[in-house]
Amino acid sequence: MQDAQAQAVAVLGRVLAGRNFDSELAAAWRGMPPGNTGQRALVQDLCYGVLRHLGALDAMLEPLLDKPLRDERLRQLLRIALYQLLHTRAAPHAVVDHAVRACAVLRAAPAKGLVNAVLRTFLRRRTELQSASERTEVARYSFPQWWIERLRVQYPDAFAAILQAGNQHAPLTLRVNARRIARDACLERLAAAGIAARALERHAVVLDKPLPVQQIPGFAEGLVSVQDASAQRAAPLLDARDGMRVLDACAAPGGKSAHLLELAQMRLTAVDQNPERLARVSSNLLRLGLAADIIRGDAADPDAWWDGVPFDRILADVPCTASGVTRRHPDIKWSRRESDIPRFAQRQQAIVDALWRLLAPGGKFLYVTCSVFREENQLQIARLLELNSDAQRVALPAEEFPDAPQQHAGQILPDAVHDGFYYALLQKT
Ligand SMILES: C[S@@+](CC[C@H](N)C(=O)[O-])C[C@H]1O[C@@H](n2cnc3c(N)ncnc32)[C@H](O)[C@@H]1O
Structure with missing residues (x-):
């Protein structure tokens, strides 16, 4: 796990400095041993998770730091570990141990003590920190304040729902190629392959769980494409x-x-x-x-x-x-x-x-x-x-x-x- 944490540190550092997320993730994948799909998926999840919840993670991290962090990589590492502790099923002791070991992977061994102390304090004070972080809107919604304000003005009744929807996991939706196959026949093919899915409007079919496209029957032959329902x-x-x-x-x-x-x-x-x-x-x-x-x-x-x-x-x-x-x-x-x-x-x-x-x-x-x-x-x-x-x-x-x-x-x-x-x-x- 520490390698994935360290790779996610690098991707997040570059993305938050303005680089393209998809390209950075693809570059990180290219640097991993081929076939290591588990590690790829983990790096992806850590990056998406931190970016989704960044406002809340930072609000919980800030009170745990006695002085400003000079190494931005440590900030990314702590954000990643907090995301794992709050939003994943990874065992807390494993998250902390691996984050400490990731310091060595990042050639920041002297920071091991700090990372260990911050994360263990977080585990002790988690409930208190979580409720305190709810007080600011940036932490509650994990969007920048200007974005929240703008939506509040433009959608006074719906802005909170829009922000919350913007932080969900996106479903995998398919467009059925109307030239080649009917939507119901496509649903039958998916069911036969053990893939749970349901029809949305017109040619759209949404899968219960996202899958790599290569595993979707009919994708390679052009019977279906990935495209959001909107x-x-x-x-x-x-x-x-x-x-x-x-x-x-x-x-x-x-x-x-x-x-x-x-x-x-x-x-x-x-x-x-x-x-x-x-x-x-x-x-x-x-x-x-x-x-x-x-x-x-x-x-x-x-x-x-x-x-x-x-x-x-x-x-x-x-x-x-x-x-x-x-x-x-x-x-x-x-x-x-x-x-x-x-x-x-x-x-x-x-x-x-x-x-x-x-x-x-x-x-x-x-x-x-x-x-x-x-x-x-x-x-x-x-x-x-x-x-x-x-x-x-x-x-x-x-x-x-x-x-x-x-x-x-x-x-x-x-x-x-x-x-x-x-x-x-x-x-x-
Ligand atoms: C929203 S994306 C289009 C998505 C596409 N219609 C689809 O369904 O796959 C917008 C596209 O506009 C292109 N673009 C931006 N400015 C443009 C311009 N002045 N002339 C032509 N294309 C432009 C971008 O390269 C980008 O591919």
């Missing part, structure tokens, strides 16, 4: 039909492009600015036996890649703060700054303004984010409608978007089976 609403909403010209303007890694192609025979152009992510569009479509024109380009500068023929349908799944998907990406909570919101809003405006003129009259335009902040959602669409007299809002189906106060129309809030997403469907008159 994200699966995009393709049916866009209502693309056979023969249409369709643009997916921010397409990578291709989840929604693939879903569009599974639903109709269209000519799809998939654009994205990021070459590495664009490569994943190709591999995803290849696995599913689908094809699109894949173009590296800036959605805000279509003159560089557009052939001048208007599109019947446009999907703008724009870059955003990703504030609706913190349960999948808990690092976002600590890496985002409040000033990122207007920055993303500006990029979104530039993309939407550039794309609107690419839409054919009568065509439909679907704007999507995985954010819960109004500045990236309702306010963007209000602006677009104000600036473009030929833009008209199309009502979303009531069964998927139940009545919400006007300022929340189109917003899916995160819950047990949905990521937080925003949808607005527009038509050019």
